Amino acid sequence: MAILLTHATLATMTDGYGLIPDAAVAIKGDRIAWAGPMDALPEAWSGLPAHDCGGRLVTPGLIDCHSHIVFAGDRAVEFEMRLNGASYEEVARAGGGILSTVRATRAASEAELLEQALARADLMIAAGATTIEVKSGYGLTVTDELKMLRVARRIAAHRPLRVLTTHLAAHAVPPEYAGRADAYIEEVAIPSLHKAHAEGLIDAVDAFCEGIAFSPAQVERLFTEARALGLPLKLHAEQLSDLKGAALAARMGALSADHVEYIAADGITAMAAAGTVAVILPGAFYTLRETQAPPIAAFRTAGVPMALATDFNPGTAPIASLPLAMNMACTLFRMTPLETLAGTTTHAARALGLTDRGTIAPCQLADLCLWQARHPAELSYRIGATPLHARIFGGRLDA
Ligand code: DI6
Numbered sequence: 001m002a003i004l005l006t007h008a009t010l011a012t013m014t015d016g017y018g019l020i021p022d023a024a025v026a027i028k029g030d031r032i033a034w035a036g037p038m039d040a041l042p043e044a045w046s047g048l049p050a051h052d053c054g055g056r057l058v059t060p061g062l063i064d065c066h067s068h069i070v071f072a073g074d075r076a077v078e079f080e081m082r083l084n085g086a087s088y089e090e091v092a093r094a095g096g097g098i099l100s101t102v103r104a105t106r107a108a109s110e111a112e113l114l115e116q117a118l119a120r121a122d123l124m125i126a127a128g129a130t131t132i133e134v135k136s137g138y139g140l141t142v143t144d145e146l147k148m149l150r151v152a153r154r155i156a157a158h159r160p161l162r163v164l165t166t167h168l169a170a171h172a173v174p175p176e177y178a179g180r181a182d183a184y185i186e187e188v189a190i191p192s193l194h195k196a197h198a199e200g201l202i203d204a205v206d207a208f209c210e211g212i213a214f215s216p217a218q219v220e221r222l223f224t225e226a227r228a229l230g231l232p233l234k235l236h237a238e239q240l241s242d243l244k245g246a247a248l249a250a251r252m253g254a255l256s257a258d259h260v261e262y263i264a265a266d267g268i269t270a271m272a273a274a275g276t277v278a279v280i281l282p283g284a285f286y287t288l289r290e291t292q293a294p295p296i297a298a299f300r301t302a303g304v305p306m307a308l309a310t311d312f313n314p315g316t317a318p319i320a321s322l323p324l325a326m327n328m329a330c331t332l333f334r335m336t337p338l339e340t341l342a343g344t345t346t347h348a349a350r351a352l353g354l355t356d357r358g359t360i361a362p363c364q365l366a367d368l369c370l371w372q373a374r375h376p377a378e379l380s381y382r383i384g385a386t387p388l389h390a391r392i393f394g395g396r397l398d399a
């Protein structure tokens with residue numbers, strides 16, 4: 001299996017955009033063999049079956065490094081109740097909020113969860129994703145967290161998509177553990193971590209460090225177990241307040257700290273020193289009508305790599321499109337179009353601990369997006385457009 005893309009406008013993402021006009025990409029098997037200007041194409045690759053890109057923009061396949069797409073039901077009615085004036089308490093009394101998703105997810109079978117997750121994965125693929133990360137965290141029992149992780153693992157068997165799974169049992173305290181978050185960590189989060197790891201269901205471990213979820217001490221307890229298993233760490237930190245979660249993540253060698261709207265200077269310094277990626281999630285900020293934007297300029301100055309993801313979830317981010325997240329990050333947070341594309345390619349790969357994707361270069365996976373666009377800024381400039389023309393996944397064109 002081999003293919004030669006010709007007449008592409010390449011954004012290799014190897015040095016800034018790494019733009020190469022009128023470029024070619026030679027692909028052999030599931031890897032990139034060569035990429036460069038058409039007129040420098042080595043003889044060895046010139047005979048491959050060609051696909052003329054007609055000048056279209058070609059980027060690395062997009063990577064959504066933070067999502068929660070395994071869940072049952074949705075929260076559209078709750079959204080409507082709020083817009084009709086219902087308070088948070090009224091919504092909760094009517095069975096709404098994150099715990100309504102937990103109830104629905106517990107009640108759903110693996111087959112039902114998979115069917116719903118695949119429909120969401122299709123939306124992500126249609127918007128340009130070739131790799132996604134998927135978290136558990138709506139089961140909140142040992143059995144239901146494992147069920148979610150098994151479903152997440154099965155997605156890639158049904159779709160042209162690479163999936164990394166993240167254990168997020170420490171997402172919320174379920175009602176049966178109300179006021180007993182420490183016991184929940186000991187009796188559910190840690191045992192589900194060990195069981196799921198033994199089944200090979202976990203690529204990373206995450207937690208929600210927040211007043212309404214878990215304290216830094218509880219997160220550290222869980223992360224110490226995860227680290228002993230050799231699992232990479234990620235953390236929902238400083239989304240609603242500054243509990244110093246990002247500094248904890250940095251100190252424990254986590255791949256990323258995610259949300260980070262409320263991070264202070266000490267957290268930024270700690271992340272920069274440790275090389276922790278900041279994962280920026282404008283979909284949740286938009287939905288919650290937050291006003292505290294993440295300190296993009298300070299991350300930029302400190303040299304903290306910024307990834308960008310959808311956070312696709314039923315409560316705070318019903319968004320599947322990375323290009324829309326890129327637009328939001330530019331308009332709401334003043335990230336540059338280059339930063340948003342790096343955030344969904346090279347830096348997203350780094351936020352997942354991956355080095356085999358995120359750029360267009362020899363030996364990288366041949367996961368590419370062909371866009372109905374001529375310049376990468378078009379991807380973040382449009383609002384809600386999906387200018388994807390075709391994808392190459394593992395060396396195969398799936399137009
Ligand atoms: N932060 C969020 O915004 C979501 N989870 C998290 O840790 C909310 C999840 C939900 O409301 O269903």
Ligand code: FE
Nearest residue numbers: 066068236311
């Ligand atoms: Fe999240």
